[in-house]
Amino acid sequence: MSERGVFIGKLIIPRDREFYEIRNPADTRQVVAKFPRLRRDDAREAIGVAKEAFAKWGKTLPVERARILYKVADIIESRADEMARTLTLEEGKTLPDSMFEVVRTVNLLRFYAGLITRGQGKVISSQDRNTIIMTTREPLGVISVITPWNFPLSLPAWKIIPAIATGNTVVWKPASITPTIAYELVKAFYDAGLPEGVLNLVTGSASEVGDELVTNKDVDAITFTGSLQTGKEINEKVGRMNRFIRVQLELGGKNATVLSKNGDINLAVELTARSAFGLTGQACTATSRFLVPEDMHDEVLSKLIERTKKIVVGNGLKSGVDMGPLASKEQYDKILSYIEIGRNEGAKLVYGGQPIKGSEEFDHGYFVMPTIFDGVTPDMRIAKEEIFGPVLAVMTYRTLDEAIDIVNSTEYGLIAGIVTRDISEAAKFTEGVKVGVVKVNKPTIGLEPWVPYGGVKGSGNDMYKEMGEEAVEFFTRIKAIYVGY
Numbered sequence: 239m240s241e242r243g244v245f246i247g248k249l250i251i252p253r254d255r256e257f258y259e260i261r262n263p264a265d266t267r268q269v270v271a272k273f274p275r276l277r278r279d280d281a282r283e284a285i286g287v288a289k290e291a292f293a294k295w296g297k298t299l300p301v302e303r304a305r306i307l308y309k310v311a312d313i314i315e316s317r318a319d320e321m322a323r324t325l326t327l328e329e330g331k332t333l334p335d336s337m338f339e340v341v342r343t344v345n346l347l348r349f350y351a352g353l354i355t356r357g358q359g360k361v362i363s364s365q366d367r368n369t370i371i372m373t374t375r376e377p378l379g380v381i382s383v384i385t386p387w388n389f390p391l392s393l394p395a396w397k398i399i400p401a402i403a404t405g406n407t408v409v410w411k412p413a414s415i416t417p418t419i420a421y422e423l424v425k426a427f428y429d430a431g432l433p434e435g436v437l438n439l440v441t442g443s444a445s446e447v448g449d450e451l452v453t454n455k456d457v458d459a460i461t462f463t464g465s466l467q468t469g470k471e472i473n474e475k476v477g478r479m480n481r482f483i484r485v486q487l488e489l490g491g492k493n494a495t496v497l498s499k500n501g502d503i504n505l506a507v508e509l510t511a512r513s514a515f516g517l518t519g520q521a522c523t524a525t526s527r528f529l530v531p532e533d534m535h536d537e538v539l540s541k542l543i544e545r546t547k548k549i550v551v552g553n554g555l556k557s558g559v560d561m562g563p564l565a566s567k568e569q570y571d572k573i574l575s576y577i578e579i580g581r582n583e584g585a586k587l588v589y590g591g592q593p594i595k596g597s598e599e600f601d602h603g604y605f606v607m608p609t610i611f612d613g614v615t616p617d618m619r620i621a622k623e624e625i626f627g628p629v630l631a632v633m634t635y636r637t638l639d640e641a642i643d644i645v646n647s648t649e650y651g652l653i654a655g656i657v658t659r660d661i662s663e664a665a666k667f668t669e670g671v672k673v674g675v676v677k678v679n680k681p682t683i684g685l686e687p688w689v690p691y692g693g694v695k696g697s698g699n700d701m702y703k704e705m706g707e708e709a710v711e712f713f714t715r716i717k718a719i720y721v722g723y
């Protein structure tokens with residue numbers, strides 16, 4: 239398997255750096271690609287290149303930037319099958335889920351291309367005669383983009399595209415285990431004619447490359463998605479630097495789906511099974527708690543187990559597979575350890591709870607069964623901590639108020655779902671839950687790119703939203719202009 243490069247201004251293959259292997263999580267005998275482990279100096283160089291490129295890119299007309307974004311969209315569309323396959327090989331999710339990411343990326347490109355040509359300022363009436371006041375939005379400069387592995391294409395895309403569309407330049411550090419699809423995304427930008435240095439890709443460790451992207455004084459803003467722990471670390475580091483820059487932190491979740499007494503049981507079971515076990519539970523939007531009215535518990539649980547038995551686990555490249563492997567050995571060990579924690583703290587394991595082994599198809603991958611714990615109480619670790627895998631906690635409640643309290647009882651606040659036929663119940667739930675997104679009769683997974691997204695509490699620093707028109711607010715600053723005539 240060939241060695242891949244990085245983009246520092248342009249594509250380079252740094253032969254004097256160590257290369258590390260990316261392996262397929264469904265079959266670890268297969269090497270997907272090799273990438274260089276860059277050092278701090280390389281990241282510093284990339285930031286310098288981005289700063290230089292900003293001097294020109296920041297002054298291009300929106301229509302020129304839009305023209306390139308539309309072209310990137312066409313290129314990605316023409317490479318959709320190949321890119322989806324690469325994503326599955328590298329991260330493990332099923333091909334339809336990978337294709338969903340590709341299509342979302344194309345939609346993001348076209349959405350922001352259209353949006354920026356519409357203009358971003360306002361005209362405000364003045365208290366003085368013969369005066370016009372207006373605002374414009376200007377790009378910030380160099381943006382550090384640091385992203386996780388679970389949505390390795392569309393999640394970075396929803397940061398990079400509005401950043402570049404608004405005239406900023408970018409240095410991107412993808413998660414160490416998913417650089418191949420990152421490389422493909424950046425390549426599509428350059429194939430579309432993006433000027434050198436506007437989008438830079440640096441692969442390497444969090445402690446060197448990641449740290450440089452956070453602490454370098456030429457960085458004007460940081461947008462990060464990842465764990466709560468890393469988010470706190472980045473926040474502290476930036477705080478210690480004694481200068482004011484924007485930091486966007488999108489962190490974990492411990493999302494609940496609540497079945498109300500007035501809800502459709504079959505719908506709740508279907509949405510929960512999809513949101514808990516789809517994407518192998520490795521989504522920040524996944525449902526990891528299922529709250530069920532006490533008197534409906536037995537019927538719901540038996541339907542949930544029946545539905546979960548139908549989930550086909552396997553290599554994401556195979557058709558008919560619903561759930562791929564976990565993305566890495568680290569993930570595999572972590573999920574199995576949480577299953578052990580659940581057992582030890584007295585939750586009842588009613589389905590799964592095992593790695594899948596014993597055949598050629600499964601012996602070389604990080605496969606585990608979809609897992610359901612029943613009798614989970616809010617004080618248990620499996621009810622509070624983000625597991626980030628296919629492990630669902632079933633909990634019971636008596637009143638809607640109590641359900642809302644349970645939903646709010648973790649340190650996270652990303653998404654909450656309710657299944658109900660009663661509109662006033664849906665309204666009460668929506669008002670009561672402390673989260674960034676509410677889903678009514680919909681799965682917690684599945685976001686649309688034109689809708690603002692972001693969590694509260696431990697799920698994010700909640701100053702700016704991602705996606706939608708709102709993303710532009712993070713990547714631009716407002717200038718007010720008073721004109722007398």
Ligand SMILES: NC(=O)C1=CN([C@@H]2O[C@H](COP(=O)(O)OP(=O)(O)OC[C@H]3O[C@@H](n4cnc5c(N)ncnc54)[C@H](OP(=O)(O)O)[C@@H]3O)[C@@H](O)[C@H]2O)C=CC1
Nearest residue numbers: 385386387412413414444448449464465468488489490522
């Ligand atoms: N709210 C949201 O929108 C989403 C949140 N997430 C959250 O992401 C987490 C899973 O992703 P995971 O990759 O494990 O998260 P991490 O926080 O471990 O890593 C995220 C990214 O940050 C890098 N990184 C890690 N430590 C530092 C540091 N000190 N300074 C700079 N960069 C650093 C990582 O590099 P490296 O890979 O080299 O370690 C990676 O690129 C889950 O908690 C999940 O909930 C995921 C998706 C969406």
Ligand SMILES: O=C(O)CCC(=O)C(=O)O
Nearest residue numbers: 389521522523683684685
């Ligand atoms: O659920 C989705 O559509 C997106 C979720 C996501 O991006 C994430 O979990 O990282």
